[in-house]
Amino acid sequence: MLVTVxxxxxxxLIAVLIIIGIYNKLVTFKNRFENAFSQIEVQxxxxxxxxxxxxxxxxGYMAHEKETLEAVIEARNQAxxxxxxxxxxxxxxxxxxxxxxxxxxxxxxxxxxxxxSESYPDLKANQNMANLQEELSSxxxxxxxxxxxxNDAVTVYNTYKQTxxxxxxxxxxxxxxxxxxxxxxxxxxxDAPKVQF
Amino acid sequence: MDFFTEQDKARAKSSKLVFLFLLAVACIxxxxxxxxSFVGGGYKEITEMAWTMDFFLMVATGTTLVVGLAxxxxxxxxxxxxxxxxxSMGGKVIPPNSSDPLEQRILNVVEEMAIAxxxxxxxxxxxxxxxxxxFAAGFSPSDAVVGITRGCAEKLNRDQLQGVIAHEFSHILxxxxxxxxxxxxxxFGIIFxxxxxxxxxxxxxxxxxxxxxxxxxxxxxxxxxxxLLVIGLIGGFFGxxxxxxxxxxxxxxxxxxxxxxxxxxxxxxxxxxxxxxxxAGSKIQASQAGDYSHFFFSSALSSIFATHPPLPxxxxxxxxxxxxxYPDTNKISEQVDSPSEFTSxxxxxxxxxxxxxxxASAAPPSSPDTQGVSRDSFTQSFKGPQRQQIRQxxxxxxxxxxxxxxxxxxxxxxxxILFTLLLDAKKTSIYEQQIKTISLQTDExxxxxxxxxxxxxxxxxxxxxxxxxEECAPAFSLFSSIxxxxxxxxxxxxxxxxxxIDLFEWSIQKMIENQIAHKTQHVTKPLHGRAxxxxxxxxxxxxxxxxxxxGCNRDQAAxxxxxxxxxxxxxxxxxxxxPEKCGIDSMNIALPRLSKMSPLGKRAFLEAxxxxxxxxxxxxxxxxxxxxxxxxxISCPLGPVSVSQS
Numbered sequence: 001m002l003v004t005v006x007x008x009x010x011x012x013l014i015a016v017l018i019i020i021g022i023y024n025k026l027v028t029f030k031n032r033f034e035n036a037f038s039q040i041e042v043q044x045x046x047x048x049x050x051x052x053x054x055x056x057x058x059x060g061y062m063a064h065e066k067e068t069l070e071a072v073i074e075a076r077n078q079a080x081x082x083x084x085x086x087x088x089x090x091x092x093x094x095x096x097x098x099x100x101x102x103x104x105x106x107x108x109x110x111x112x113x114x115x116x117s118e119s120y121p122d123l124k125a126n127q128n129m130a131n132l133q134e135e136l137s138s139x140x141x142x143x144x145x146x147x148x149x150x151n152d153a154v155t156v157y158n159t160y161k162q163t164x165x166x167x168x169x170x171x172x173x174x175x176x177x178x179x180x181x182x183x184x185x186x187x188x189x190x191d192a193p194k195v196q197f
Numbered sequence: 198m199d200f201f202t203e204q205d206k207a208r209a210k211s212s213k214l215v216f217l218f219l220l221a222v223a224c225i226x227x228x229x230x231x232x233x234s235f236v237g238g239g240y241k242e243i244t245e246m247a248w249t250m251d252f253f254l255m256v257a258t259g260t261t262l263v264v265g266l267a268x269x270x271x272x273x274x275x276x277x278x279x280x281x282x283x284x285s286m287g288g289k290v291i292p293p294n295s296s297d298p299l300e301q302r303i304l305n306v307v308e309e310m311a312i313a314x315x316x317x318x319x320x321x322x323x324x325x326x327x328x329x330x331x332f333a334a335g336f337s338p339s340d341a342v343v344g345i346t347r348g349c350a351e352k353l354n355r356d357q358l359q360g361v362i363a364h365e366f367s368h369i370l371x372x373x374x375x376x377x378x379x380x381x382x383x384x385f386g387i388i389f390x391x392x393x394x395x396x397x398x399x400x401x402x403x404x405x406x407x408x409x410x411x412x413x414x415x416x417x418x419x420x421x422x423x424x425l426l427v428i429g430l431i432g433g434f435f436g437x438x439x440x441x442x443x444x445x446x447x448x449x450x451x452x453x454x455x456x457x458x459x460x461x462x463x464x465x466x467x468x469x470x471x472x473x474x475x476x477a478g479s480k481i482q483a484s485q486a487g488d489y490s491h492f493f494f495s496s497a498l499s500s501i502f503a504t505h506p507p508l509p510x511x512x513x514x515x516x517x518x519x520x521x522x523y524p525d526t527n528k529i530s531e532q533v534d535s536p537s538e539f540t541s542x543x544x545x546x547x548x549x550x551x552x553x554x555x556x557a558s559a560a561p562p563s564s565p566d567t568q569g570v571s572r573d574s575f576t577q578s579f580k581g582p583q584r585q586q587i588r589q590x591x592x593x594x595x596x597x598x599x600x601x602x603x604x605x606x607x608x609x610x611x612x613x614i615l616f617t618l619l620l621d622a623k624k625t626s627i628y629e630q631q632i633k634t635i636s637l638q639t640d641e642x643x644x645x646x647x648x649x650x651x652x653x654x655x656x657x658x659x660x661x662x663x664x665x666x667e668e669c670a671p672a673f674s675l676f677s678s679i680x681x682x683x684x685x686x687x688x689x690x691x692x693x694x695x696x697x698i699d700l701f702e703w704s705i706q707k708m709i710e711n712q713i714a715h716k717t718q719h720v721t722k723p724l725h726g727r728a729x730x731x732x733x734x735x736x737x738x739x740x741x742x743x744x745x746x747x748g749c750n751r752d753q754a755a756x757x758x759x760x761x762x763x764x765x766x767x768x769x770x771x772x773x774x775x776p777e778k779c780g781i782d783s784m785n786i787a788l789p790r791l792s793k794m795s796p797l798g799k800r801a802f803l804e805a806x807x808x809x810x811x812x813x814x815x816x817x818x819x820x821x822x823x824x825x826x827x828x829x830x831i832s833c834p835l836g837p838v839s840v841s842q843s
Contacts, residue, residue, distance in 0.1 A: 006259045013263055013393070017270045024274055024285075031284035039608060039675055042292045141642050145609030145680075152677030 022166045026175050029160055030091060033153035033179060037090035039146035040182065044083050044103075047139045051076045051110075054132045058113060061123040068112055075106040090150075093180035103184050110136070147182055154179045217439055218383050222264055225387065225432050230256045232424040236417050263393070268386030272378060279335025279342035279374070280320070280674075286481070288322030288344050293606035293671040299350050306355065306362050307343055308668070310458070312590035314366055317670035317712055319343050327477040329353065329468070329526075331494040333365035334374055337832055339712050341369045348477060349494075352526055353468050359587075360455050360465030361494055367454035373447050380443070384436040391429025397422030444504035452511055459587065466515040469495070473508045474523030597661055597668075598653050604646075605665060611672040612639070612684060613647040614665055617654045618705055619691040620647070627695045634694065638687045659701070659818045663825055666708050673712060685713055700747075700819055703781050704826030707788075711829040726793030730801050733794055734766055736787035737802050740827060742779035744809045747819035757812035761805040784823075792831040799833050 055069055062069065079102035086095040114133065117123050124130075158178045161170045170176065233256060234248050274281070283290075291300045303321055311318040316338040324330075326346040335341030343365050353361065368374060398419060455465045472479045472495050479495035495505055505511070512519050594602065604610045616635055621627040636644030654662065676684065688709060692702045730737070745758040755773045762771040794802065806827070810820050 003255075006255065009259065009393075010262055010266075013266060017266060021270065021274065028281055028284060032280075035284065035290045036675070036677070038289060039292055042294055042296070046296070138642070141640070142607055142609045146675070149608065149675060149677040149680055152679045156678075 022169050023173050029157040033157050034090045036150040036153040041087045043143045048080050057128050061120045072109040075109045078102045079106045091179045096180040096182050151181045226257045226260045228428045236420040264386035267389035268382040271385040272382035282334035283322040283342045283344045288324050291321045291323050306359050309587055309590045310362050310366050313587040317667050320671045320674045326481050328480040329472045330479040331361050333368045336375055338369055356464040357468035359459055361468050363455035363458040364451045367451040380440045387436050388433040391426045394422045394425030441504045445506045448505050462515050466512050469512050470523050471526045475526035605668040606672050608672045608675045611669040613650050616647045617651045620651055631691050631694045659821055700822045704822045707826040708829040727795050728793045730798040736790045739779045739783045739787040741809050742774040746776050749813050757809045761809035764805045788830045
């Protein structure tokens with residue numbers, strides 16, 4: 001009888017420890033991807049800060065393209081507020097999706113400016129413009145790298161949540177939602193020429 | 198303070214503590230035995246067995262299992278590294294490329310301290326708390342993190358901040374964290390008994406159980422629960438008292454070291470005074486704070502379990518004639534002079550950064566092959582950073598082109614810096630092949646950037662190159678494990694591109710390995726072992742021989758070697774090993790064995806190394822390379838050693 005009690009107690013103890021372990025792991029992984037998001041935030045914010053400079057530079061040359069410029073500013077403000085929402089809760093799939101959407105719009109609008117600038121030789125020769133363009137594209141790479149790191153962390157979290165036994169306890173501990181990956185629409189891939197036979 | 202001796206002392210102290218704790222567990226077992234025997238009435242078996250030896254053994258096994266398992270589990274969880282501790286308190290990592298001047302100042306102070314002490318720059322976490330406090334957590338210098346509250350950043354000036362950070366670095370260097378984690382583990386195990394007790398009480402109360410036959414056993418069950426709860430709580434109480442007592446001693450030590458590191462008593466005492474004069478004090482609101490109280494700079498909780506000595510006592514030890522008045526911290530708000538904190542703008546763009554260009558050309562040209570070094574600057578670096586070293590750290594940082602420093606803080610681009618260090622400067626064919634490997638495994642832009650950096654990095658002295666590697670550490674820690682692995686593979690591919698490893702590559706590899714190992718593996722290697730120097734003499738010979746061969750000409754080498762070897766062993770004949778016997782392969786075999794030595798053994802060994810190095814009075818680059826690789830691999834941080842002061 002007593003031995004049974006002790007054996008049972010030990011089993012219960014091990015079970016409790018495992019559950020505490022699962023809880024802690026979930027929290028750790030969640031914290032980790034939330035922290036990974038802060039790196040994306042730094043990079044995106046830097047990009048948003050560059051855009052007013054870009055507009056300022058371009059404005060003098062592209063007086064007729066007012067709409068395009070306004071579209072960029074609009075897209076930038078939109079993206080900035082999405083970023084704010086997403087950084088408050090990087091685990092929220094909706095916030096991440098809206099950030100991805102806003103980023104897609106901004107990317108498209110910026111692409112249009114750079115495409116247009118090809119037809120303004122004076123603007124192309126402007127040193128400031130060249131610097132800004134270079135800088136924007138280098139932030140792009142940094143964003144890509146930190147996004148990869150964030151997505152890896154999210155994947156680790158989601159995978160852990162879906163394995164057994166954590167799958168039983170995850171929703172109980174308030175980890176019911178899978179975290180969303182941050183994917184930006186990549187213009188390069190979308191615009192790749194279709195092969196025609 | 199000499200941190201090797203301190204570590205040995207800490208070790209002795211912790212074995213005393215383990216004994217105290219074993220005693221505590223034994224007492225607890227006795228109590229539980231008495232409890233069960235006394236109230237075991239409900240169960241026939243217990244009543245029959247009560248007060249017998251067999252029963253005692255059974256209880257002892259049960260208790261040890263429960264306490265042991267729980268504490269092992271806790272230690273396992275805590276030993277995941279400093280990251281976990283910081284994150285479970287809600288800390289947010291400060292991005293190494295932050296644009297907030299307040300955050301930038303913290304990063305700069307931490308950086309200077311890290312370079313001065315020769316440890317990799319730790320990631321810094323910001324806790325959103327009003328109280329003035331800071332903590333250091335982690336098992337070893339390479340997986341440590343530093344945490345700082347918002348209050349600390351806003352209410353302290355730069356000198357005071359430096360004092361606080363120096364205090365935290367003393368904890369890191371002394372290995373206090375490891376001991377604290379173990380103590381916390383055992384206390385958790387003991388308190389776990391109380392949790393079982395409370396589960397039993399609640400379980401006995403639940404309706405489902407009440408429906409069952411209400412015999413005497415139920416009452417006894419409840420009684421045992423209450424008994425366990427009381428025993429667990431009392432055990433936990435005394436355990437925490439012991440832990441707090443030890444912790445307070447370590448705090449005095451850390452305060453003293455902070456003064457020694459910065460040579461500026463006003464810094465740390467000013468910080469303590471501002472805590473005293475602050476309405477929010479040093480309190481931490483996070484629910485986990487209690488578990489981690491001993492990690493902090495100042496008491497996170499105000500109770501008799503204080504892990505820190507009272508403020509007036511601490512200030513009094515630093516400033517004996519202190520008047521006892523606190524400043525009104527509530528009114529203080531430190532303004533950060535932002536231009537001075539940013540070494541350069543955030544233009545991140547290497548090619549067009551005029552400031553960086555200017556500084557690059559102002560930097561001294563490639564240093565000569567040998568530099569004079571005063572005798573004690575090398576041995577002193579064992580003792581932790583000195584004020585002068587911190588000042589040197591600042592000036593060393595200024596010698597590195599600002600553009601490179603900015604890159605070192607970008608997670609995606611710090612890779613380029615490490616790549617450039619491994620590129621072949623002599624053979625263009627190998628260089629091109631390496632660049633090709635980089636662009637294949639990463640992308641075109643990284644490869645181009647690496648080319649650009651290469652030109653700048655080439656002009657730096659070896660010591661500055663090592664500092665660059667250390668500067669990359671915080672950005673490094675933001676890699677995901679997949680990125681880390683890809684990066685590590687690429688590094689190894691670059692090193693092997695020319696089918697041979699030279700000394701510099703070897704030491705860089707050791708430094709990177711040392712930093713990566715703690716981030717990819719979850720197993721925590723002990724920092725030091727217990728092996729004595731006598732059992733590792735043959736391994737020491739390899740390194741002493743290598744240093745003697747590269748540092749001196751043939752006639753002097755034997756004498757230099759003998760001088761170093763004699764300081765380790767007086768009886769054996771000191772014969773200089775042949776150059777072939779102390780190549781990189783032999784060093785690689787000897788390193789893991791050397792890292793298992795005790796801290797005192799390591800110090801004796803490093804001192805022997807310094808004797809060999811100083812024999813001819815000059816410090817060559819090859820010697821720096823061996824020492825750097827060695828120090829990284831045996832977890833003995835060394836500050837910048839080549840700074841010429843003659």
